[in-house]
Amino acid sequence: MGMLRVLSRNGDDQHQWNLPAVEAGDAEAIAAVKEAERIFRDQRARGAVAVRVAPGKPAERIDEFDPNAQEILMVPRVIGG
Amino acid sequence: MSDLLPAGVFLVIALIATGRIVLLLSAWPGASSRLWPWLRLQRWWPVPADHAAETLLRQMLTPEEYDQLKLRAYLDIQSRAHLGRLYRVPRGPGQVQVLEGGRVVERLCVQPLDSLPEADVILMHKMLIEADESSYLATANHFPRAVWR
Numbered sequence: 001m002g003m004l005r006v007l008s009r010n011g012d013d014q015h016q017w018n019l020p021a022v023e024a025g026d027a028e029a030i031a032a033v034k035e036a037e038r039i040f041r042d043q044r045a046r047g048a049v050a051v052r053v054a055p056g057k058p059a060e061r062i063d064e065f066d067p068n069a070q071e072i073l074m075v076p077r078v079i080g081g
Numbered sequence: 082m083s084d085l086l087p088a089g090v091f092l093v094i095a096l097i098a099t100g101r102i103v104l105l106l107s108a109w110p111g112a113s114s115r116l117w118p119w120l121r122l123q124r125w126w127p128v129p130a131d132h133a134a135e136t137l138l139r140q141m142l143t144p145e146e147y148d149q150l151k152l153r154a155y156l157d158i159q160s161r162a163h164l165g166r167l168y169r170v171p172r173g174p175g176q177v178q179v180l181e182g183g184r185v186v187e188r189l190c191v192q193p194l195d196s197l198p199e200a201d202v203i204l205m206h207k208m209l210i211e212a213d214e215s216s217y218l219a220t221a222n223h224f225p226r227a228v229w230r
Contacts, residue, residue, distance in 0.1 A: 007193075007201045011133025047194070051212040053141065058161065061212040073141075075205050076197070080222035081176075081190035 002067060004036045006043055006074045015039055019067060033067050040065040040072070047077030114154035114172055121200070134198035141204055150203070158207055162214045170206040173199060176224065177206060189221040 004015040015036045021029035040050060044063070051059040052069045059073070066072065106112040120126055121135040139147050142156070150156050150172055160166035168189075169178040176188040193205060209217040 005137070007134075007197055007205060009130060009196055009198070011130040011198055011201065012137055049209060049213060049216070051208045053208075059208045059212040073204075073208060075193075075208050077194045078191050078205065078209065078220055079194055080220055081192040 002033070002036070002069055003071045004039060004074065005071065006039065006048070007076055012073075017067065022067065037065045037067070040074070043074045043076070048074045049078075050074050115151050118151065118172075118200070131198050131200070134200035134204075138200040138204050141207075156203055156207065158210045160214060161211065168206070168210050170203055172203060177221075186226055188224040189218075190224070191217065191221045 002017045002019055005012045006015075015032070017033040017036050018026070018029045019033075022033050044050060050062050050065075051073050052062050052066060053059050053071050053073050062069070062072070103116075106116050118135055121128075121131045122139065124132070126132045138150075142150070146156060154172045156170045156172070158168045158170060160168065163181075165181055167180040169180060169185075171177070176190050178185045179187045179189060191206065191209070193202065197205065206217075
C-alpha cells in the first residue's frame with residue numbers, strides 16, 4: 001500500500017492506493033493512485049514540499065509523484081516568521 | 082437535601098483541587114511536555130486534529146527522538162549539510178535554535194502559512210530540515226546571536 005499524507009489543520013489528510021492492484025489493472029486502484037497524484041500536484045502548486053519517508057531513513061525531498069513510495073508526506077507552504 | 086450538601090461541597094473542592102494541580106503541572110515545562118502529549122494520544126481526547134497529529138509525530142520519530150521531546154520539550158535534528166550543526170526545535174511556541182559546538186549561534190523563525198496542530202509543526206521542521214535544509218534556511222528569518230544576546 002502507498003500512502004499520501006497532507007499535513008493540515010485536521011492533523012493530516014490521508015490518501016491510500018494499492019500498488020499491486022494498480023499493476024494488475026484494477027480500475028478502482030488506478031483511480032485511487034490518480035487521485036493521489038492529482039492531490040500531490042495540487043499541493044505542490046500551492047507551495048507544499050513533498051518528502052518520501054521510510055522507516056529508519058532520513059526524509060527525502062521529491063518533486064514528482066512516486067507511486068512506488070511507501071509513504072509521501074506533504075508539508076504545506078512555510079514562511080519566515 | 083441536607084445529606085447531599087457535604088457531598089456537593091466535597092465534589093466542588095475536589096474539582097477545584099484537580100484543576101489547580103493540572104494548572105500547576107501545565108506551568109512546569111518538564112511536566113507540560115509530557116502531560117499534554119500524553120493526553121492528546123488518548124482516544125477520548127476531544128480535539129481530533131491534535132490526536133491525529135500527536136499520533137503521527139510519535140509514529141514518524143524514533144523512540145529516542147520522541148523520548149527526548151517528552152523529557153526536554155525539544156527535538157534535536159542533526160544537519161546533513163553542515164558538520165557539527167544541530168537544529169533544536171522546541172515543542173510549542175519559540176524559535177529554532179542553531180547549535181554549533183554546543184553553542185547557540187543563531188535562532189530561526191519558520192512557520193506554516195496556515196495553522197497546524199503543535200505536533201505537526203515539529204514534524205514540519207524535521208521533514209524540511211532533513212529533506213531540504215538549504216531551502217529551509219533560505220525561507221527562515223535569521224536572528225544572529227548579536228541580535229538577541
